[in-house]
Amino acid sequence: MSDPGRWRVRDPYPPPGGRARALAIVLVLAVAGGLGYALFALPLQAEGLSGAVAGRIAQSGVSHPVTAVLLNFRGYDTWLELAVLVLALVGAWSLGLPPLGPEPAPGPVLDRLTRLILPLMILVAGYLLWVGAQAPGGAFQAGAVLGAAGVLLLLDGWRLPRGLAGWPLRLLLVLGVAVFAAVGVAAIALGGVLLQYPPGAAGGLILLIEAAATLAIGVTLAALFHGSRPEDDP
Amino acid sequence: MTAALWYALAGVGLFALGLYAMAVHRHLLRKILAFNVMGAGAFLVLAGLARRAPEGSADPVPHALVITGIVVTVAATALALVLMLRVREATGAAALPEDRPD
Numbered sequence: 001m002s003d004p005g006r007w008r009v010r011d012p013y014p015p016p017g018g019r020a021r022a023l024a025i026v027l028v029l030a031v032a033g034g035l036g037y038a039l040f041a042l043p044l045q046a047e048g049l050s051g052a053v054a055g056r057i058a059q060s061g062v063s064h065p066v067t068a069v070l071l072n073f074r075g076y077d078t079w080l081e082l083a084v085l086v087l088a089l090v091g092a093w094s095l096g097l098p099p100l101g102p103e104p105a106p107g108p109v110l111d112r113l114t115r116l117i118l119p120l121m122i123l124v125a126g127y128l129l130w131v132g133a134q135a136p137g138g139a140f141q142a143g144a145v146l147g148a149a150g151v152l153l154l155l156d157g158w159r160l161p162r163g164l165a166g167w168p169l170r171l172l173l174v175l176g177v178a179v180f181a182a183v184g185v186a187a188i189a190l191g192g193v194l195l196q197y198p199p200g201a202a203g204g205l206i207l208l209i210e211a212a213a214t215l216a217i218g219v220t221l222a223a224l225f226h227g228s229r230p231e232d233d234p
Numbered sequence: 235m236t237a238a239l240w241y242a243l244a245g246v247g248l249f250a251l252g253l254y255a256m257a258v259h260r261h262l263l264r265k266i267l268a269f270n271v272m273g274a275g276a277f278l279v280l281a282g283l284a285r286r287a288p289e290g291s292a293d294p295v296p297h298a299l300v301i302t303g304i305v306v307t308v309a310a311t312a313l314a315l316v317l318m319l320r321v322r323e324a325t326g327a328a329a330l331p332e333d334r335p336d
Contacts (some may be wrong), residue, residue, distance in 0.1 A: 013329045024257045032250035039242050039279070046286045048293030049270070065294035074298060079301050088309035092316040098323075140301050192295035217305070225313035225321075 051119030061132040061202025070138065071206045075195045082141040082176040082213055085220045089173065099232040103157035114156045121149040127212050130182065133203065139176075139210040143187060143217025150222025173223065181210050241282030249275030260333035262318040266311060273307045 014221075015021070053065050053073065060068035070078050125142040130188065132138030160169065183205050184195040197205045223230070251274030256265055277300045285298035322328040 011259075011261055011264070013327075013333055015258045015260060019325075021258060024254055028250050028254040028257070031253060035246045035249065036243060039239060039246065039283075042286075043287060044236055044239070045288055046283075048284065048287055049295040050287045050293040053294050054291075065291075069294045070301060074295075077298075077302060081305055085307055085309050088313045091313050095316050095320050097316060097319060098332070139299075140305055167263055173323040221308065222310075224309065227316055229309045230311055 004124060006152045025028070043090065059199055059202070061197065061204075061206050064132060064134050064136070064138075065136050066136065067132045067206070070140075071209060072197065072202060075180070075184070077178075078213075079177065081179060082216065085176060085217060086173055088225055089220050092227060093229050097227050097228040098150070099234060100154075100159075100226060101234060102159075103155065106156045110156060114152050118149055118152065118201040121152075122144050125149070127213065129207075129210055131208060133207070135189070139213035140217060142214040146214060146218025147221025147225075151225045154222065154226055158234050160230040161234075162231065165229075165233070169219070169230060172215055174216070176213035177207075178214035185208055235284070237282075238282050238285035241285065242279045245275045245278030245280075248272075248273070249280060262321065262328045262330070263315075266314045266318065269314070270307065270311060272314045273303070277303055306309055 020104040050065070053069060056073070057063065057065060057068050059070040062071070084139055091215050125145040128142040128145060129139060130137075132141070185196070187196045187198065192196050249272050252268045252270070252275060255268035256272065259265055259268060280296040280300050280303075281292075286295040287293045318328055325331075325334075327334045
């Protein structure tokens with residue numbers, strides 16, 4: 001009565017069988033064995049950099065060590081990572097996918113769910129952004145929630161109004177990189193080095209950068225899901 | 235055997251599963267999914283090994299690296315999906331030239 005093969009997705013390019021598959025299994029097992037051995041060879045106790053972070057966290061402006069590493073001690077990495085997100089979107093746009101057509105009318109479940117859950121998602125994003133200073137959270141988590149909200153909106157058939165698809169959208173996309181750059185350069189002007197926040201103002205500056213990054217990450221993720229340039233939409 | 239080591243070994247297992255799928259499957263979407271499983275394995279190794287710090291506090295630097303890595307993975311996956319769509323549009327097949335059945 002129930003045929004298990006009924007639910008299998010047909011693969012138009014079936015993988016090789018027999019010898020090629022056996023060879024792949026042997027090679028992958030060898031790689032896994034080597035990696036597993038390397039893990040066993042590591043010491044069971046390793047402090048890593050947690051001591052160095054704990055020693056300086058009081059000057060970082062936040063009390064959560066991961067946020068302190070991301071936004072202060074290794075802020076340069078995070079800055080360039082925001083640039084990677086924008087670059088991926090530039091790459092996707094330059095490949096010139098055909099414009100996204102109108103979505104078929106959403107079913108009542110998706111439509112009602114989106115209306116119900118969207119304000120909550122914005123609230124959760126704001127909470128995650130704020131709580132990142134003391135507990136797990138921060139710009140990336142908040143931005144991911146905002147991006148998911150954008151994906152829900154797109155699935156529900158919402159499209160960016162034409163007037164916002166040009167430079168207002170681009171302004172939001174580069175907001176994270178731009179605010180990070182502005183704060184970093186301002187630190188030089190105040191007598192420090194690049195991205196060395198003045199002590200005392202670090203907490204506020206990190207919140208400013210994270211707020212801008214949250215918006216930029218959310219909009220970039222939703223734009224990546226959209227795929228083509230929004231101004232080409234019919 | 236500590237919990238940290240178990241997590242890291244599970245990460246290696248995930249990585250190996252993804253590597254196998256990447257090698258065996260020909261459809262580009264399956265390759266992209268396999269690449270994501272490999273990435274998840276690498277993140278699990280990093281997050282697990284960070285737990286080796288004494289007095290129960292994890293090393294925050296690998297955790298920050300994982301967050302950075304997840305965002306880069308999402309961006310790379312989106313770009314890969316767009317590339318796959320373009321390949322299919324240009325050649326009619328969502329597979330690399332040497333993997334296409336003729």
